[in-house]
Amino acid sequence: MRIAIDAMGGDYAPEAVVQGTLDAAGVIEAELALVGDLAKIEACLPKRDRPESLEIHHASQVVEMDDSPVVAVRQKKDSSLVVAAQMVKSGQADALVTVGNTGAAGAVSRLMWGAIPNIDRPAIATVIPTYRGSTVLIDSGASVDCSAKHLLDFALMGQIYASQVIGIENPRVALLNIGEEETKGNTLTKEAFTLMKSYMGDDFYGNVEGKHLFEGLVDVVVCDGFVGNVLLKSGEGVAEMMMRLLKEELTAHPLMKAPLALLRPAFKRFRARLDWREYGGAPLLGVKGVCIIGHGRSDAYAVRQAIMVAAQAVAGQLVPTIHQSVQLLHQTEAKRA
């Protein structure tokens, strides 16, 4: 197995990406190919005792965070992102990992690898922390205008991701909605409810509200990419606001220093339970290849985890399994019609 890593993407590239790759090299059995500016990557690597599984592939350009996807695909053919995607296309690598420009990563893998037949829209499956552990949110931002059929595809892909990569047996898949009853929602979710119930049977849990999502009652939550992205970012916003307010109040008076110091381990455990880096990367599902996209703010640990997700996705046969399941669904549909 070989994983191509875009060394130049993200806010802390290439240092964090290279360090995360070194850390991953120590724990997984896969060739790791760092793609990007040779000199800059070299500068981040130790002079000796480099892991044998590490390779460097030079690429002269960089896709910036604010480049449009079109620019990335058309004008930056020798960028670290495009070169890494090309390695997957040609069979030189089994997966692409990037913590750079999300839109560009989506466009590059869709255009260069193509879509899985009968999947009209790709979706990003993001693991979010909940009270009981974590839940997969799909789509968290790849496809912003969706039909009910697209949401059904997302549900299937999310279910396969949860079972094949995260290792959840019989994942419970729910539809994100504004009420629990079947009759609640907008036109899209009402149609999607009917479709999911009809095709997924008992695997479909029903509707779940935003509030209950964070209780961790279900394993996969399905929504369109606009709603998912709003949910993800506003959740981040609420968490950040609370942390700031809490910090302000707890540091408002010097007398609180001593008791606060005694509670530090508890605060540390609290933060650890909210850590989004555990699954440092989210797969773009629906394309013919493994593409793991991480947060632009990823540090070395998040990059390491994104590489682990990529390795699990390859080992878990994520793409072929999605391919097969969707063809099965399509045949069932054709028979019904």
Added chain:
Amino acid sequence: MRIAIDAMGGDYAPEAVVQGTLDAAGVIEAELALVGDLAKIEACLPKRDRPESLEIHHASQVVEMDDSPVVAVRQKKDSSLVVAAQMVKSGQADALVTVGNTGAAGAVSRLMWGAIPNIDRPAIATVIPTYRGSTVLIDSGASVDCSAKHLLDFALMGQIYASQVIGIENPRVALLNIGEEETKGNTLTKEAFTLMKSYMGDDFYGNVEGKHLFEGLVDVVVCDGFVGNVLLKSGEGVAEMMMRLLKEELTAHPLMKAPLALLRPAFKRFRARLDWREYGGAPLLGVKGVCIIGHGRSDAYAVRQAIMVAAQAVAGQLVPTIHQSVQLLHQTEAKRA
């Protein structure tokens, strides 16, 4: 001024509603009409020294939290909600306050009072806590399938609510989106951006992401009711999850009891800054009357605040101002066309 209060709505009715009304009676100059089961309301009131501004109007039925809006309107004509709305319609009262069934309250006021001309969809304007204070989210759940024109109406109504009721001069109005650039978003938000820019000029701040919303950079945030409801409930979910995790970690060991006690005032201030009850009620905008809807979990303080919001809405001429502004917009549109 007279405010009709649905005494039977909400999880803690009628006790919390009656107590909140008593508390409000001490601070505002308005007649307060409690509508509901006479005997039950009487049982919650003190035997003597009742405020002179307090009245009771008997209603024999109750709209339950899980009644469909249709049931409320058609089959519960002598319910506290419908009787209170009838008082507004007949001119006996100037505003309706309820902390009961939101869907029923919306349906009852729309059907009994009618919509403001040229407003095709009503919207709920909810005040949410942010790092810098608070922001109005509109629509937080009344209209789940919207066009760009509807979002423009919401923007105008939200702007008027923020200035006339909350007292913000020149409120900054933003569109909730998944990126800040004009080109970002789904079909709906792209169209809405163009429309809002064209009609609102400098009053329009542009796009705001869910993450930045909680920094409190803008005064009014516009979205469709599905997205707004998901944002509101998932934000509540994140906050609740964090509170639970924090509590679990901070109470995991008896040795933490003493330092925790010393920090109690700071934790109290932290919670106060997140208190949603300050604006205990959200107006349903776009109907011909003042309808303030509170959270089903409202306690006496939240009910008191909802009544204050109603009084401010009446005093601030909320409904006539919306009426005028929308007619102006409509004339401008007609001239352009």
